[in-house]
Amino acid sequence: MAAVTEWLTWRTAMEQALYGPEGFYRRPGAGPAAHFRTSAHNPVFAEAVGRLLLRVDERLGAPARLDFVDMAAGGGELTAGVVEWLTAAAPEVAARLRAVAVDLRPRPEGLPEAVEWTGSAPSGVVGLLIANEWLDNVVCDVAEVGADGVARIVEVDPDSGDERAGELPDAAQQAWLERWWPLSEGGDSAGARAEIGLDRDAAWRSVVDRLERGVAVAVDYSHTAAGRPRFGTLTGYREGHQVPAVPDGSCDITAHVALDACAAALDSAALDSGAPRDPMVETVLTTQREYLRELGISGARPDLALAASDPLGYLRGLSRASAAAELTDPGGLGGFGWLLAFAGC
Template sequence: MTEEWQGWREAAETALYGDGGFYRSPVRSPEGPAGHFRTSVHASPLFARAVAGLLARTAEELGLGTVALVDVGAGRGELLTGVLAAVPEGLEVVPYGVEVAARPPGLDPRIVWCAEPPRGVIGLLFANEWLDNVPVDVAEVDGDGVARYVEVRSSEGAERLGAPVGGADAAWLERWWPLSVPGERAEIGLPRDEAWAGAVGSLAAGLAVAVDYAHVRGGRPPFGTLTGFRGGREVRPVPDGSCDLTAHVALDACAAAVDRGAVELTDQRAALGRLGVSGERPPLSLAATDPAAYVRALAAAGEAAELTARGGLGDFGWLLHRVGTSPEHG
């Protein structure tokens, strides 16, 4: 890692995705993302089953018996594996895992492993906690009220203020995350807008879904959200390749970056509710008539409650872009 001062976007790109970076190195991260942070995929198999249901609905809307499933930021293929095990009988799925890391051993041979979303596919593109790992620059307002790029030194994470924010980055801040008070910070989300537009653009028809930590204009955090994760714990963000680097996503800006299809922005609680995931406890009468079924239903309700919890996973944003499908099927 360099000792020179860099913008956060450049430093994080190298730390996460460069040679020997956090997501590429089997030494730094042998367990994959699951070894460092817990997503909805790891919280419960109910999540993969819900995605399987969404895939089936998408196929029905398209009138197809064969449909693609593109998992962007596939990790070690956990979501793909869970969905393939849960798809309804008779639906043929062509699965793609999009990931910079090498294909994990033992993966279902049907899964096509690739570094970029395939072009021209028809089906469901699903990006769970991908956009928060797309590196972005950080801006901070100086004592004179000028928004400047924050520069970082990779070796220890020390920061300083650099040049004033200009060009397309300044326009993005003005539209999506205005700054004025000295000390205020923002993550400049333009690279994520472009990444999401590219992902949606890879679909010939179907549904693209981004699920992530999110905020919208009017509710931006005043000091940004950039942080690190290592071994399941939040740590100081240091771009030396030793930890995950993440920041919440301005999903409203991502939504506006796509000029095709119908768009919806909701939360995970509502989205999973429409897919049949509910934290409602089973009736006590079931315990008397079928104790084993009651125990199973109670466990499922607990898992569903975690996936839809307020102040937790249930508050995650869901951004849905439909391309060539009917929006009323949700």
């Protein structure tokens, strides 16, 4: 007898494939670093985040305890790198630092003792909270316009990745699509797709809520209303390669983030509750290339004269420049969105 296909919405399929008991992020093993390289694996990123942390410390007036929270920390590489950089660059600030790495995965072996490891973001954060490549892994539903010109929620077979059209979007999904990612319905729009960011918006709100005073940053593959991809971005990654999005737990499932919608979600949270918008929360949306430049990170090569006077220093400078160039490449990591929320500082 042929097995009966269990059709799931993409939101449910992602939840199961990434975070279920056998999910991609729950399985023991080497963790995300075995499957893809992120900015967190580049030492100059820790320096950039460390520099931002020093700015935040200054804005906060050097609090007795300065928090650094690495949300969805993966293997904790960024947290460890920031602690190391700060200890060398500003030991008096490092002495006041509480570094917390947050992930669903167990604490990685070899993480410095100075780093706390926890499963959920602490509240009352006074300092900097960063979420690098988290929101793209927060579950989302997909809507697609059919041959009849009507957008429906896509359902997927988790074993094969085959898709079929499901229900019409519900009221909240419909409202999100209309505001953030309109799929012009009608005959010639058949095949157009959108990834519905309601859970990403809520996830961003939830971490900004953890701030007592300070800055929260989301860094991710992203797009804004000016340039949504016509067919969406949902895809898979396994062992360094892009693969078809089959939500069977064997690969990462990711979709770029509508960061402009996340930014506005802080306002709509206030509107939903009837409370006035918090005038102490300000938002900045830019790119990694722009923000790292603003933090003084560039891929400029060291002065050639250094090669004669300090050959080792010259080589170190060259290697730092090439790491910085990777982080600021506009066609790669430099094109990532940086969404910053400044709360009470």
